[in-house]
Amino acid sequence: MITKKSKYAIKALLYLAKQNAKTPVLIEDIALAERIPKKFLEAILLDLRKAGILGSKKGKGGGYYLIKTPEQISMAEVMRLFDGAIALVPCVAHKYYEPCEECVDEITCPIREVFRIIREQTVATLKDNNFAELMDKEKKLKRYRK
Secondary structure: OOOHHHHHHHHHHHHHHOOOOOOOEOHHHHHHHHOOOHHHHHHHHHHHHHOOOEEEEOOOOOEEEEOOOHHHOEHHHHHHHHHOOOOOOHHHOOOOOOOOOOOOOHHHOHHHHHHHHHHHHHHHHHHHOEHHHHHHHHHHHHHHHO
């Protein structure tokens, strides 16, 4: 399960992706539209700014805006930023690898192999789903709803 921080970050980025590219959006507007607690959102947006995904402008007409295009931001990038490893077990993680304490032979471990496959498929799916794709999916889902 993903953390609320990741989920809120994805919702905020999707909201910003739907706005005019370089026009700053107020935190209050994002929080209200996406039902995200404002204080929590402030911390999330700061992390996204530090990661080079968002820019910000202070003062009148200020707020947050995307630096990268929606096509350049994948769900994998956002989830790794807030949740760390995408792998369900540490022995298949790339950046966060750790051997399992109870494992006798990692190379022949069938449990590890299943979770390696799950991680590869999950990462591929999250990388394939950038924010432009998410906007398209939302449009299609809204059409089917009618």
